[in-house]
Amino acid sequence: MVEKHKSIILGITGASGTVYGLRLLEYLLSQGYVVDVVFSNNALKVSKLELDQDWEGLNVQLLKQAVLEHLFKNLSGVADPETSLDIDAVKKRVNFWHESNIAASIASGSYQVEGMVVSPCSVGTLAHIALGTSHNLISRAADVMLKERKKLILVVRETPFSSIHLKNMLTLSDAGAVILPAIPAFYHRPHSIQDQVDFITGKTLDSLGIDSDLFKRWK
Ligand SMILES: Cc1cc2nc3c(=O)[nH]c(=O)nc-3n(C[C@H](O)[C@H](O)[C@H](O)COP(=O)(O)O)c2cc1C
Numbered sequence: 001m002v003e004k005h006k007s008i009i010l011g012i013t014g015a016s017g018t019v020y021g022l023r024l025l026e027y028l029l030s031q032g033y034v035v036d037v038v039f040s041n042n043a044l045k046v047s048k049l050e051l052d053q054d055w056e057g058l059n060v061q062l063l064k065q066a067v068l069e070h071l072f073k074n075l076s077g078v079a080d081p082e083t084s085l086d087i088d089a090v091k092k093r094v095n096f097w098h099e100s101n102i103a104a105s106i107a108s109g110s111y112q113v114e115g116m117v118v119s120p121c122s123v124g125t126l127a128h129i130a131l132g133t134s135h136n137l138i139s140r141a142a143d144v145m146l147k148e149r150k151k152l153i154l155v156v157r158e159t160p161f162s163s164i165h166l167k168n169m170l171t172l173s174d175a176g177a178v179i180l181p182a183i184p185a186f187y188h189r190p191h192s193i194q195d196q197v198d199f200i201t202g203k204t205l206d207s208l209g210i211d212s213d214l215f216k217r218w219k
Contacts, residue, residue, distance in 0.1 A: 014042025115151025
């Protein structure tokens with residue numbers, strides 16, 4: 001029998017905080033998930049500015065290799081040290097798709113997936129999802145989540161919010177999405193940026209129904 005892994009779609013857009021999406025990818029992979037990843041073209045511009053990673057213009061296979069190498073080198077390592085992850089083994093569980101590839105499997109409601117996260121989610125992509133424009137593979141896959149009544153979590157990052165942003169968030173919350181803005185807390189006594197990234201990532205995993213101990217819970 002073929003071993004079946006649970007699968008999550010991850011959209012990474014051009015809002016500030018590429019690291020949120022990367023940390024989630026790292027955690028999901030460390031827990032044995034299959035992850036379908038779509039970077040928007042603008043996310044690649046922002047990651048260049050925020051992480052000094054020049055991934056623009058790479059085809060999806062080269063982008064996948066570059067992102068995985070970055071994860072293995074720069075992030076906090078696999079969440080569970082007992083799960084010794086090997087880059088070649090992980091590669092088999094990650095699919096990268098170009099944002100323009102609307103023929104990708106994840107563009108269809110017949111694709112078997114637990115849910116989707118857009119992290120970070122720009123207010124531009126938020127608007128496209130709220131309007132149902134399916135303008136690229138991220139907004140199309142998100143639209144599919146809503147029509148199939150599957151989990152859709154949007155880690156929106158902008159400040160302050162205009163009433164247009166707030167209305168779009170309400171529309172999407174009413175349609176079944178979880179609006180999980182990248183708003184850090186302080187009750188868990190963060191000591192580092194990594195603690196704050198892990199707080200948002202942990203809350204995202206909670207919304208997906210995936211157990212994690214990425215942040216200290218209030219007792
Ligand atoms: C350095 C940088 C930071 C940005 N930060 C944000 C942000 O936090 N939130 C946001 O909605 N847009 C932000 N933007 C603007 C988006 O990248 C822009 O609206 C883009 O069209 C979003 O496209 P996408 O949703 O297809 O990725 C930022 C742009 C740059 C260059």
